Amino acid sequence: MNNQQEHERGIVLSFIIPVRRDRYLEMLAKPKRRKDITASLAHFKHLDMRHAVQIPPRQQHTADILQLLRLKGAPETCYALSEDSELDGKEMPLSEALKEVVGRGMEPSSHVWLEDSPILKTRTAGGF
Secondary structure (H helix, E strand, C coil), rough: CCCCCCHHHHHHHEEEEEEHHHHHHHHHHHHHHHHHHHCCHHHCCCCCCHHEECCHHHHHHHHHHHHHHCCCCCCEEEEEECCCCCCCCEEEHHHHHHHCCCCCCCCCCCECCCCCCCCCEEEEEEEC
């Protein structure tokens, strides 16, 4: 298993509801099906919300989210699984990744997924 597959397996096992995990692992392994998943991330329906943290609007800024992630034990770097092809599949500094996604208007929500850490989900309007 290569590094990308290991990261994506960790994401699926940490954040996808159990009944969908095998299917997502299978889809991520196929380039064409993987694109279907990344294209649907902003409207994703199979997140295991037991691991989600809602961020109040006043804290939906890069520095605040970075601080929250650090308090939860986030590492210096992260792996991006993204609908944005320029970010997708890359390992990068967590602070840089957050600068790229926070406030970009990725409606209806933006997600930061860290293996073995909470999902941070922000929404600009209309609730969680």
